[in-house]
Amino acid sequence: DTGVSQDPRHKITKRGQNVTFRCDPISEHNRLYWYRQTLGQGPEFLTYFQNEAQLEKSRLLSDRFSAERPKGSFSTLEIQRTEQGDSAMYLCASSYPSRINEQFFGPGTRLTVL
Amino acid sequence: TQLLEQSPQFLSIQEGENLTVYCNSSSVFSSLQWYRQEPGEGPVLLVTVVTGGEVKKLKRLTFQFGDARKDSSLHITAAQPGDTGLYLCAGRLTDRGSQGNLIFGKGTKLSVKP
Numbered sequence: 001d002t003g004v005s006q007d008p009r010h011k012i013t014k015r016g017q018n019v020t021f022r023c024d025p026i027s028e029h030n031r032l033y034w035y036r037q038t039l040g041q042g043p044e045f046l047t048y049f050q051n052e053a054q055l056e057k058s059r060l061l062s063d064r065f066s067a068e069r070p071k072g073s074f075s076t077l078e079i080q081r082t083e084q085g086d087s088a089m090y091l092c093a094s095s096y097p098s099r100i101n102e103q104f105f106g107p108g109t110r111l112t113v114l
Numbered sequence: 115t116q117l118l119e120q121s122p123q124f125l126s127i128q129e130g131e132n133l134t135v136y137c138n139s140s141s142v143f144s145s146l147q148w149y150r151q152e153p154g155e156g157p158v159l160l161v162t163v164v165t166g167g168e169v170k171k172l173k174r175l176t177f178q179f180g181d182a183r184k185d186s187s188l189h190i191t192a193a194q195p196g197d198t199g200l201y202l203c204a205g206r207l208t209d210r211g212s213q214g215n216l217i218f219g220k221g222t223k224l225s226v227k228p
Contacts, residue, residue, distance in 0.1 A: 004156070006156075033216075035216075040220065041220055042118075042202050042204070042218030042219050042220050042221055043157065043202075043204075043216075043218050044218070045215045045216060045217075048215075056215065058215070091156050091157075093156075100206070101144075101145040101147060101162050101164065101206060102147070102159060102162055103147075103159070103216060104159060105149075105156035105157045105158070105159075106156050107154075107155050107156050108154075108155065108156045110154070
């Protein structure tokens with residue numbers, strides 16, 4: 001199966017620690033998106049890349065958050081100095097640039113900040 | 115303010131019943147997508163509708179996009195326990211310059227009892 005993969009699936013950390021998540025998109029997709037989903041809510045857009053260029057960032061993406069896609073393939077999302085409010089499911093999705101309506105999601109990384 | 119309102123929020127029915135869930139907005143969308151999400155997993159794309167008045171069928175699921183492209187519905191015929199999950203609608207607005215931002219509703223949590 002060549003779907004979107006994310007690692008780790010679960011992360012528990014203490015407040016103040018840094019965490020990094022990885023996303024591997026579907027190989028033919030050059031658009032990659034990050035979303036955050038909290039309990040009882042739908043996913044909320046954070047940022048997206050076309051190839052290695054980060055083209056849009058939501059105001060939800062505070063200064064403590066940084067995302068990279070250095071070679072236009074996998075992406076990482078880092079959260080520095082985690083806070084309890086960062087606890088959420090972090091979802092990655094990918095799409096073809098010509099079919100941006102159809103975003104395919106990975107299984108997510110569940111972050112718990114104690 | 116939620117741009118996409120989904121109703122009902124929760125729905126519990128018996129196997130074999132029919133149901134309809136709704137996704138409404140006061141804004142016009144260039145397209146709407148329906149996803150199904152199971153606990154601890156990422157959303158799975160079911161369908162994309164792009165033309166006002168469009169109807170798409172996927173086995174026992176029927177999706178409709180409103181004529182004005184502000185609303186959509188999902189109808190399930192003869193629901194089965196395997197249909198249990200969170201149904202999310204998502205879309206891109208026509209009046210935004212964003213090329214990446216999918217806006218999600220909060221979802222309808224469906225439970226089908228055997």
